Amino acid sequence: MASTPPRPAKVSQRAQDVIRTAGNNLIWDVLKDPWGATTNPNGYVNVGVAENPLMHETLLEHLNRSVELPAKYLTYNDGGSGSVRLRRAMAGFLNRNFHPAVPVQDDQLIVTNGVSPAIEHISWTFTDPGEGILLGRPFYGTFVPDLSLRFGACVVQVAFDDCDPFSLGAVDKYEQALLQFQRETGRKVKALMLCHPHNPLGRCYPRPVLVALMKLCQKYGVHFVSDEIYALSVWENTVDELPAPVAFESALSIDLAGIIDPTLVHVLWGLSKDFGANGLRMGVIISQCNRDVHTALGAISLYSYTSGTADHLAARLLEDVEFTDKYIVANQAKLAQMYAYAARRLQDLGIEYAPGCNAAFFLWVNLGKRFVELHPEEAGGAVGDRVMQRLVQAKVFLASGALFGSERDGWFRIVFTHPIEYLELAFKRIDAALKKRDGTITC
Structure with a gap:
């Protein structure tokens, strides 16, 4: 049978x-x-x-102008964290536009194929399954799967009730959420994720609030992560009088002395929003003082490798100071x-x-x-x-x-x-x- x-x-x-x-x-x-x-x-x-x-x-006219791809962009080039040329161009661009307190160096950058992989890398690097990442409400909806879907982190949603999420009073809400999660689960909160400027509210965090959130992270040994993918998509509001808009100031621009251990501070950026180029798939993690982050992510960079074509186009774009x-x-x-x-x-x-x-x-x-x-x-x-x-x-x-x-x-x-x-x-x-x-x- x-x-x-x-x-x-x-x-x-x-x-x-x-x-x-x-x-x-x-x-x-x-x-x-x-x-x-x-x-x-x-x-x-x-x-x-x-x-x-x-x-x-405007962007296509620039990108399509005599595109000549060097042969090395058909190879693995300088590795999975982005070519040296691209990282140098990015560092120069960030130093001109983000006004960092300490100039950004090219070896402090980890290039990824989009900011979503960068967010996922952050989750993988800082959390073990079941550990928490604080995220204020409302939030960019895809943050939740980016942070939790594959690596099992727990997104701790912070409610503000009638408190302005961009105010100093909101910092207490983050602390309450952190303490409640740790008390109820017995697990640690390992990171706080901001979207600055904010998606979906379209506002920027005032510098005193950024500093207060950094101090909160220092108090509990939590990584402070600022997703600044909309950093240069700021503009003058000629319609609304209140609340008064706040100018964008990057987390990179804050002198961290006496505020937070610099190894806990990380910033994300990419070309998708400020350059209207979602399809280029180009993001970057800026971690200026934490070599462990670079060592760990360098070992898995194969999984977020940008294409040689995107690397070349992005480098050429960011090198052109007058155009950008x-x-x-x-x-x-x-x-x-x-x-x-x-x-x-x-x-x-x-x-x-x-x-x-x-x-x-x-x-x-x-x-x-x-x-x-x-x-x-x-x-x-x-x-x-x-x-x-x-x-x-x-x-x-x-x-x-x-x-x-x-x-x-x-x-x-x-x-x-x-x-x-x-x-x-x-x-x-x-x-x-x-x-x-x-x-x-x-x-």
Whole structure:
């Protein structure tokens, strides 16, 4: 009698966990079905993904100018942490634009294929499975999988209630969350992660708050990690009077003497946002005083190796001081213009938003409130979920606050870095989705 063949092996438990929790992510459907005026008018209008195409023509003109790839970029070149040429160009760029208290050296940089791998490296380097990383709410939604999905760190979400998350009072909330996690789990908090400037709130942390958070990290021996991927995407807010915008100051610019052990301070940056180049996949970890970080990450750099082409293009871009200086100024002017347009358009539509932005690409908007104003009978329950269903039906994509750790239901993130015509179509679809009373949305 023939033997029974063995049952096919299942995927690992961790793979099953991912399938269960992240297998049906709407964003992939959105990216596969983009709106086009003539090619796909029924596709998604996407104002949910953090991309900035406003300066693409300018950047492409520079990148496409006589591209000649040296032969060494077809080899492993100088190793997985980025070519010496690129790290020197990055160090020079950071010293000119981030105003570090101690100049950045090229051997203090670890280049990665995007900032998401850099965030994951931070989690791998500083935490053992089950140990904590503090993250204030609301947060960039992908921080959670970046920090926890593969290496098992625990993201400790910090709630602020009615406290301004950019105030000195918020520091106490971080400490309370740290102590509660350690008391309830018996495990340590190993790092505090900031997004500075902030995604999704579009604000910068004042220097006194950065210093106070560093002192908190020093008190408990916690690594202070500042993700500054939007560092140069700052602009003048000509719309809102309060809260008064705060100028961006990098964590690198702070003299750490008497504040925190410099081995605990690390900064992340990349080309995705400030240069509108998500597709180049180019990030960097700046750790000026911790050689253990460099030794450990150097050993696993194969898993975040940038391509030779991206390395070459990024180095050539950052070496061009005249171009990058002009680019940053022009980009900031366009960001200010588009924020003003989007904020006033929201005011016209009667949609509340969190004011006081002066950085990044976002408006944090209360669609739930507007929905209940239009449909009082719908008050109560998960209003945000019902609004999201309407938005998907109207083929307009926003990032849901529920996935960003929002402390209040009904908030969403709108990305305003699009041409006015595209944004206007997005606003029309949002307005139609909120107002509809039957099964049909027209816009």
